[in-house]
Structure formats: C-alpha cells, structure tokens
Amino acid sequence: MIAFVNQHFVEEKNAVLQVGDLALQRGYASFDYLRSRNNILLFVDDYLKRFFNSAAMLHLQPKQTKEEIKNILYELNEKNKLAESGIRLILTGGYSFDSYEPAEPNLIILQQKIQLPPPEKFNAGVKIITHEYQRDLPEVKSINYLMGIWLQQKIKEQKAADVLYYNNDLVSEFPRANVFIVTKQGTVVTPSENILRGITRMQLLKLMKDKFPVEERTLYLDEVRCAAEVFMTSTTKRILPIGQVDDKIIGDGKAGPVATLLNKMFVDREEQIVNKAETVKII
C-alpha cells in the first residue's frame, strides 16, 4: 500500500516518523477518517472541512491547503486502487524542541482496505455497554482514544461490540460513532452537545429532513434504554442497529424498521454519488 508523509508518497512500510514527534510523545495530533466506495471518495469536502477545523482547534497549521490535500487524496486513491477503503489523515504536533510545545506539523495519510458490516450483522443487531465518561475537547477529532481502547477489555468481557459514553445521565457518543434512538412515538433523536459531529450523522440528518420527526437535543440514558430502536452511525459502519444496551433488550433485539429504512436511504445516496462520479470519469 502507498501512504503519504509530509510531501511524499511512500510505501507504507517506509512511512515513519522520528520518535520525538508530539503525537508519539504526548498524543497530540488531529485526525480524520474517510471512506471510498468503488474507488470513489465519499463526502470528501465534509471530512476535509472537519479535519482543518480540528487542526485549527489544536493550534496546528497544515502546510497544504484544503484543495492540495484533496488532490493528494485523489492521487493516493488512484495509486492504491482499492474498491472499498478507509483513509486516515493525521496532522501531528511535530518535532517539538521541548517535547511539549507544538512545532511544524507532520502530515500522514494512510489508506487501507475495509469491509462494512455484512447484512447478517446489521439484521442481528449488536450489544453495547455504557460507561460514564466525557471526551476531552469533544468537537475536535484528535488521536486521543486512550479511554476507548482501555475499555476494550471490559467490552470483550461483557461480550459487547462497543461502549456508549454518558455523563450525569446524559448520553453523548461512542468512542468512534454517534448514537441515535427512535422513541416509541416514532421520533428520531440524537444528542446535540458534547459530541464529535460525525459526517455520517450529518448526512443522515440531511436525508431525514422533512421526512422524519427528528430532534437534536440532550438525550437521557433512560430514554436510550426505553427506546423502540437504538443505532449507531459511523464512517466504517454507516448505520448499525443496537439490540441490547447493558442488560436491557431493545425492541425485539434486532434491527428495527427505521434503522433498516434509513440504511437503505443512506446506501442509495452513496450509490447516487458513486454513479455520478463514474459518469464524470467516463466523460
């Protein structure tokens, strides 16, 4: 696989940084993650906007413009020729003179094959657990996943697929995904504050506009436990139904009708984008 480091495309095994980089020394770097389908990058402008926003919030200034990084992404995607892939962008705190003060950032871009959850997994729904925690600087996508990774052991012990964060009874998000519920009255609700604004979340809210009763607001943990449906959204999962929250079965424990319909709408939207891009390529 080809990667990109600072100014150059390199073989991934040669993509290295000196260990003095602030990402390695202090976990200080902004991050983002986008996806390709049929070798077409999806929602690339949305992801780049967020990546630049996270960098600015961390006082990091990329050497390249948004347009330049977009071109690097297209070129990388051409080189690697993966049908379904994930692309990571990391902008680090750089080689700091005192291992604390951010310096000139290092930019890393990596691409890898991915596989979205298969229909069986979607239909079966997954179990999640809950944990009291609030991510630092929640609107910034940084490389700080200390808590998420630390909780992996507990997740496995509980035979769960993921962990939902809450704080003072208010639900926020998963380490790498947003949460939605469908109330017994049929309203779709997703938390509005103290979250990372997921691109899948945003695209889904656009698709639902004027078609579903939707509320972006504070969401209580009790509402999640009593919901008709619960699902998560993320770049690598699109929509993934949740059949169990801790010991509580949600609905019949399987994918509900709203999640199923929304997933279809989302896949249709992706296909629309891919078809349009392929038509442009042929012309």
Added chain:
Amino acid sequence: MIAFVNQHFVEEKNAVLQVGDLALQRGYASFDYLRSRNNILLFVDDYLKRFFNSAAMLHLQPKQTKEEIKNILYELNEKNKLAESGIRLILTGGYSFDSYEPAEPNLIILQQKIQLPPPEKFNAGVKIITHEYQRDLPEVKSINYLMGIWLQQKIKEQKAADVLYYNNDLVSEFPRANVFIVTKQGTVVTPSENILRGITRMQLLKLMKDKFPVEERTLYLDEVRCAAEVFMTSTTKRILPIGQVDDKIIGDGKAGPVATLLNKMFVDREEQIVNKAETVKII
C-alpha cells in the same frame, strides 16, 4: 544523542517508528520520565516500578523485565555521558492490525540535557492559572497530554507558568506536576486522590515524615487560594514555589520558608545519593 528503540541503541535521528503504531494512531502508550544528576540516575527503581504499573494498567506487556530495562538505562546513560539529563520511557500500543487493538508494544527510550529552575526563578515564585478538568485514568502515566498542551495558549495569554486542574472545587494536580500547600497553621497538604503519584511527591513525603505536620487528603481550591504557601513538585523542577494563583497573590508572592527548607532537604537527599553512587563507582 543515543536513543534506544526496542532492542537497539541508535542515533536519535534514526530512532523512528512506522506511522501505524498505536501511539501515533490513537495516543495509546504508557510513559515515564526520570532524571540524572552528575551522570547518576535518581530514584530509578521508583520510576521503573511506576512505568511497569502504568503499562499493566494499559494492558501492555514490555518484552524486557524491569531489571533488563534498568540495565539499558545505565548503558544509555554511560553512552550519552550527560551530567544533568532527563530520560523518557515510552511503551506504545504497537503495530495494531486494525489501528485499535493493542499489539506487541514498541519500547522507546530517549535522553536529553535538562536544566532545573535556577535560584532566581525559585525565589521569585511563578504564577499559575486554574482549569476545571480531570485527567483520564489519573493513576496511569500515559502519553495523553491533549488538554495540557491545548491549554498552553491560555497559559501564555495569562502570562502564567502552568495550569492547576480542579474538578467540582477539588484540586488534583498540574499536567506534569503535583501540588502542595502550606496552611496558615503550618500544615503541609497535598491531594490524595485522582492524581498521578509523582516520584518527587513521594520522596518529599518520606523526607517530611515525623518532621512536619503533613496531610494527604482532598484539597479544596479555596484552600489553595488562602494558603500561606503553594508549590509544585516534579522530576524536572524538584520544588517550585507558586506566588500567584489566578488573580490571588499567595503570601508575599515569593518563595516561602517551608518550600525553601523542603527544597534544601530534597537537594541534600539527591547529593547523598550521588555521593554514595560515586563512592561505589570509585571503589
């Protein structure tokens, strides 16, 4: 400067990791930092004990034993021949297959020259600001300094030297140091919970035992503001008096008598260790 990566001593500029390491991808690594004086490593067993404890808490298993890493530290210290130095140990989450699951850790050891705060700085005291925050997994020394580094801009704007974390009016610590106060009644107090147990803090508590009235307990922010003396302790600072907390001047704003006496006791203890080690070397 010579560094150590996994099994080998290398020139620092050649000390690199592939960008797929979990430290870089997800800020997941345990960390520690010790100091040499007159080319003698100080309190090395205490630091290694904490380093191994942090690693275990993060479910990371070093390839080397404590004794082996100690020998590497001695050898590195011999090679670099620095009088006053800091040594960083980082044990990363390794090259994870999915950029999330910890793998076989990478061990990095770096040494650099340091200078402790000069007497003028000690005597003048520093200004600090306060910020509501609780570190994740506080008893683990990890590379997660996202909040500390993010706050550097605010610290500079306020012409301060550091930031003291508190949560619900309870004081915990600085991003890289512990906090002590001396009450107007002459009792030395330091927080007991939700902190990283500093080695300087621990050594100082040992030195004070049976000589000073000392309390390890919850400490309120108001007590800090109303203290006769406030100071911080850390590996790179020993003891550093604090003359101002936000807008509040502490005492006469300069180093107080207790901090001055404790610092002398701490330096004496260091000299004792260094003299003993040098005697052993000569014999």
